Amino acid sequence: MFDCDVLVIGGGIVGLSTAYALTRAAPGTRVTVLEKEHALARHQTGRNSGVIHSGIYYRPGSLKARFAVEGAAEMVKFCAEWDIPHEVTGKIIVATAREELPRLHALVQRGRENGIPVRELGPSQISEYEPRVRGLAAIHVGTTGICDYGAVSERLAESSGARVLYGAEVTVIDRRSWGVAVRTADGRVVRAKVLVNCAGLHCDRIARLAGDDPGMRIVPFRGEYYELTDPSLVRGLVYPVPDPAFPFLGVHLTRGIDGGVHIGPNAVPALAKEGYGWSVVRPRELGATLAWPGSWAIAREHWRYGAGELHRSLSKRAFTDAVRRLLPVVEESDLRRAAPGVRAQAVLRDGTLVDDFLFREAPRTVHVLNAPSPAATASLPIGREVATRALAHL
Secondary structure: OOOEEEEEEOOOHHHHHHHHHHHHHOOOOOEEEEEOOOOOOOOOHHHOOOEEOOOOOOOOOOHHHHHHHHHHHHHHHHHHHOOOOEEOOOEEEEEOOHHHHHHHHHHHHHHHHOOOOEEEEOHHHHHHHOOOOOOOEEEEEOOOEEEOHHHHHHHHHHHHOOEEEEOOOEEEEEEEOOEEEEEEOOOOEEEEEEEEEOOHHHHHHHHHHOOOOOOEEEEEEEEEEEEEOOHHHOOOEEEEOOOOOOOOOOOEEEEOOOOOEEEEOOOEEOOOOOOOOOOOOOHHHHHHHHHOHHHHHHHHHHHHHHHHHHHHHHOHHHHHHHHHOOOOOOOHHHEEEEEEEEEEEEEEOOOOEOOOOEEEEEOOEEEEEEOOOOOOOOHHHHHHHHHHHHHOOO
């Protein structure tokens, strides 16, 4: 009667780590992964900066803090075990204005509460790490690294033993007392005892198809990147002091596993769930975003921040000026466009930006409703958490 025991929707790193954890925790569990694209990790997983985050930014006691710290160590170990390109580089977080100094000191305390080794740096010590970066003060976080999350995803899929169905966009979910039946756009029907929703940008839609009110909506934010034409200007990873009122880290400099240096991302509203450019508009998805009261609440509260992000999106000069706060030597001609990404940000009805990983359960169903950065870093412990919940429904 059943095609599998657990059906996972979404072939990004969270869905694949869930499949991996399921077959590790309960050998013999039959797992199927539905992926609407024709390859794995095509969206958030394959379009991020490739950073293994330390966990320093996240509220002590939160899932993000716990899973990021655990996940960073596990990700390094996983990459080493499977010979996946990675490096523990460390990073510096730099204050360039006096008003940022209290926030920098607060990060030191937060890092220590989260069990992360942090070293405080003065201006001359910044130059020891990054000769061309300027700032009033900084901290060095030694456990940050970089890796190839696409390669990690492929290895998770292979190691899980799960059956992966590609081109399988979910259009109908029929949940009954005995389990679930899912129909895809190409007419396939897959029956399972338990459904796991790891659909990322589309997780709210999948929850509603299952008959559940997720209590949130995914509001997509596009992050635009440039890359340095001369990667020698930056040795490693350089971050600004983040604004705690907004869930984005600001424009930062990241030397990737390929040796190139990415700069960004900014954060601008996307006009589609997969809106990787201003020309990509999907009226139905945009309409759903605009109809959600939380979207307007965000706009009212953060319009000044948003206006600055839009300006940097439309003006390369403005983007360059933002980079110069950290790297004064950079010129417009030193930057060239790189591939953008879209962040799936869960927003509550009142406009609250969900700041932690969010899981919800329903009969025979587990929904992952907020898993933006640092979800790739934290994917192995997230997968175990979701798998534990799913197995309890079998």
